[in-house]
Amino acid sequence: MKKITIPINKNTIENLTSGDAVLLSGTIYTARDAAHKRLVTAVKNKEKLPFTLNNAVIYYVGPTPAKPNMIIGAAGPTTASRMDTYAKILIPLGLKIMIGKGQRNDSVKNLIVRHKGLYLVATGGIAAVLTKTVKKCELIAYPDLGPEAIYRLEVEDFPAIVAYDSHGGDLFKTGINKYQKNIPSD
Amino acid sequence: MRYLDLKTVSDTVRELLIDCAVKADRHLTERIKTALNDETSPLGKTVLKQIVENHETALRDGIPLCQDTGQAVVFMEIGSEVAFTGDLNGAVNHGVKSAYADAFLRKSIVGDPLKRINTGDNTPAVIHLKIVPGEKVKITVVPKGGGAENMSALKMLSPADGETGIVKFVLDTINKAGGKACPPLIVGIGIGGNFEKAPLLAKEALLRDLTDVSPFPHIKALEEKLLNKINDTGIGPMGYGGLVTALAVKINTYPCHIASLPVAVNLQCHVLRHKTKII
Numbered sequence: 001m002k003k004i005t006i007p008i009n010k011n012t013i014e015n016l017t018s019g020d021a022v023l024l025s026g027t028i029y030t031a032r033d034a035a036h037k038r039l040v041t042a043v044k045n046k047e048k049l050p051f052t053l054n055n056a057v058i059y060y061v062g063p064t065p066a067k068p069n070m071i072i073g074a075a076g077p078t079t080a081s082r083m084d085t086y087a088k089i090l091i092p093l094g095l096k097i098m099i100g101k102g103q104r105n106d107s108v109k110n111l112i113v114r115h116k117g118l119y120l121v122a123t124g125g126i127a128a129v130l131t132k133t134v135k136k137c138e139l140i141a142y143p144d145l146g147p148e149a150i151y152r153l154e155v156e157d158f159p160a161i162v163a164y165d166s167h168g169g170d171l172f173k174t175g176i177n178k179y180q181k182n183i184p185s186d
Numbered sequence: 187m188r189y190l191d192l193k194t195v196s197d198t199v200r201e202l203l204i205d206c207a208v209k210a211d212r213h214l215t216e217r218i219k220t221a222l223n224d225e226t227s228p229l230g231k232t233v234l235k236q237i238v239e240n241h242e243t244a245l246r247d248g249i250p251l252c253q254d255t256g257q258a259v260v261f262m263e264i265g266s267e268v269a270f271t272g273d274l275n276g277a278v279n280h281g282v283k284s285a286y287a288d289a290f291l292r293k294s295i296v297g298d299p300l301k302r303i304n305t306g307d308n309t310p311a312v313i314h315l316k317i318v319p320g321e322k323v324k325i326t327v328v329p330k331g332g333g334a335e336n337m338s339a340l341k342m343l344s345p346a347d348g349e350t351g352i353v354k355f356v357l358d359t360i361n362k363a364g365g366k367a368c369p370p371l372i373v374g375i376g377i378g379g380n381f382e383k384a385p386l387l388a389k390e391a392l393l394r395d396l397t398d399v400s401p402f403p404h405i406k407a408l409e410e411k412l413l414n415k416i417n418d419t420g421i422g423p424m425g426y427g428g429l430v431t432a433l434a435v436k437i438n439t440y441p442c443h444i445a446s447l448p449v450a451v452n453l454q455c456h457v458l459r460h461k462t463k464i465i
Contacts, residue, residue, distance in 0.1 A: 019229070019426075034302065064253050064292040073290055074250040079333045079366045101333075102366030102425060123424055124333065124368035125457040126236045127253040128208075128244035146304045147253075147292045159236075161229065161426065172365060175427020179227060180420030 003157070007055055008097065013116055016162050018169030022120065023157040028057040028099070032078055034148040035141070036086035043089060050141030050150055054094035060101075062147035063131075072137040072153070076127030077101040080119065084108050091115050099160055103172045112164050119164035121171070133158040188321040190270045190465070192277035195262075195325065198463050199281025199311075202327040203258060204289040206459040207250045213396040214433075214458050215241045221370060221430040230428030234370075237423075237456055252457045255291035256329030258282045258311040259389070267321035275313055283307040294332065314386070326393055326462040334371065334455040337363035340385055343447040352377065352449050353412065359451045360416050360432075365425020368455035372396070373416065373435045376450040378442040388452035391436035393460055400437055409435045423456075 004012060006026025016022070029051050031039065042049055060080050064073030080100025084107070087098060091111040098117075101124040112119055122130060136154035143149050163171045215238060222234045244251040260278050286293055286308040295309065296302040318324075339359045343351045356375060363369075376387025400406040413435045422428020433456070442448060 021229075021232070062253060062292060062294075064250050064255060065290045067248070067290045070249075073292070074244075074253040074255075076253050078254070079336065081366060101368065103364050121365070121424065121426075123233050123236050125252045125455055126240035128247065128249035128251060129236060129240045131249060132243075146306065147294065148304075171427075172425050175227070175229065175422065176364075176420045176425070177427070178420065179422055179427045179429055181418035 006057055010116060013096075013118055013166050016118060016165055017167065018162050018165045018171040018174065020162040022160050022162065024120070024160055025156050025158070026057070026154070028059045028153050028155055029140075030061050030063070030151040030153060031058050032060050032062045032148050033082055034145045035150050036083050038142055040086050040089050043093065051152065053090060055096045056094065057097040057099065058095060059099040059153065063151070064147070066137070072131055072134045072151070074127035075131045075134060077122045077124055080104050087111070091117060104164070109164050109168070109170065113166060113168050116166045118162060118166065120160040121163040122158070122160045130158065187267055187269045190268050190323060192270055192272045192274065194465055195274065195277045195323070196281040196284070198325050198465055199260060199278050199327060200285040200288070202325065202461040202463055203282065203285035203291075203329060206327060206329050206461050207255050207289055207291055208244045208248055210241055210251055211396055211458040211460065217396055217433050218370075218456070221433060225423070225428050225430045227422050227426065227428035229426040230423040230430060233423035233426065234430070250291060251459070252331060253292055254294065254331040254333065255286070256331050256459070257295060258308060259314070259328040259330050260311045261314045261326040261328070261393070263316045263318045263324040265320035265322045266317055268323055274315075278311055278313055279309040282309050282311045322464050324462060324464045326460060328389070328393065328460045331455055331457065334367040334453040337367040338388070338450070338452045340381075340448070340450045342381065343449055345445070345447050347447060349408065351447070352408075353415065355449055356412055356451055357415060357419065359453070360421065361419055363453055364421055367453045368457070369421055369425060369432065370423055370430045370456050371432045372454040372458050373412070373432050374452040374454060375412070375435065375437040376452070377437060377439045377448070379440040379448055380442065380446065381448060383440055384448035384450035385452065387438040387440055388450040391438040392452055392454050394436045396434055396458065402439070405437050405439060409437050
């Protein structure tokens with residue numbers, strides 16, 4: 001288990017390979033479908049973004065509302081591929097790490113290699129456990145989107161796995177090939 | 187005739203949904219623990235252990251198992267001897283609204299699918315009504331998450347495609363879903379009926395007891411065959427590679443047209459949530 005602190009430097013990124021388990025600490029931003037649509041519209045209109053994209057970490061999550069005395073509600077990853085079309089625009093602008101679940105398309109995978117980034121995956125459906133790693137949560141943009149608003153989170157030892165690394169490594173491909181017993185018919 | 191106050195319906199829907207958010211299916215934790223013995227992939231084992239820990243944490247601390255607390259799907263079997271006055275759908279939606287507000291669950295419904303403005307209270311529910319003999323009302327709630335629902339599929343096969351065609355379509359659906367639908371999955375399959383009946387059969391199959399098998403020997407055999415083939419895909423927990431891709435396959439069938447063989451696959455992520463109460 002490798003401990004990773006954000007901001008993350010180039011060396012650290014290049015030393016990580018797909019399948020590595022990491023514990024992530026530092027500042028990350030939440031954003032999912034509706035927030036991405038607004039971010040990309042803001043980029044197209046040359047408007048100021050609610051946070052700096054350069055070296056940013058985006059966590060694809062829409063948390064449940066926090067109960068009184070809680071920092072945040074349940075907060076696990078959502079399916080990353082729905083954000084592929086937006087990531088294509090954000091990665092060249094500096095987005096460095098994305099956290100979500102599930103495989104993504106090849107163009108995102110290639111952009112991650114070209115811009116030396118990472119796609120991390122967290123286990124879906126373990127939100128009660130993951131929420132314990134969030135130490136601070138602040139609403140920073142789009143409150144009208146409810147669960148899809150953008151929050152700035154401080155996380156400590158958030159457990160994730162490197163899915164796509166900066167060298168083209170793909171956990172889904174290598175992992176599934178290793179355990180596959182039948183080859184799909186087509 | 188028995189008179190039923192619709193407030194009882196609202197209260198029951200509310201109670202069941204709140205319970206589901208923090209408490210998974212009663213057989214699920216045991217089933218995951220069995221899977222932990224079958225799994226050889228180290229990352230797969232890690233995921234399964236996290237799932238067991240999550241079941242304990244959610245229940246102990248009252249935190250939803252998953253941040254996607256779902257679209258509320260409500261099945262009602264209403265006895266023909268039951269009388270009520272008022273708006274039944276309204277009563278169900280009132281129960282949904284108060285559950286999601288009172289228990290701090292996520293409001294995940296947009297009113298118009300193209301304009302996409304959140305309704306703010308997780309209504310409306312998807313409601314399925316059936317009239318049955320008797321004077322009871324059976325209410326089942328399923329808070330269904332978006333990730334696995336998105337990877338579900340329907341195909342109108344030809345009768346000539348037969349069992350081979352069914353197996354191929356199911357495996358294609360599972361392979362396409364990969365890690366996106368949060369495996370290990372429970373796979374609900376509807377075979378027969380028509381274009382709208384097959385997906386409903388698939389969803390109803392997911393309501394079956396996690397430990398049961400089809401009462402029809404040839405369907406039971408197909409459930410077993412598909413479970414093995416799905417686990418042979420190597421997708422594994424969360425798609426990281428492994429031997430446990432599905433925990434169960436449930437097939438429900440219905441008569442169909444001489445020209446048709448509809449097949450629907452409704453994927454359920456490992457957070458299997460559904461609860462029933464008879465009032």
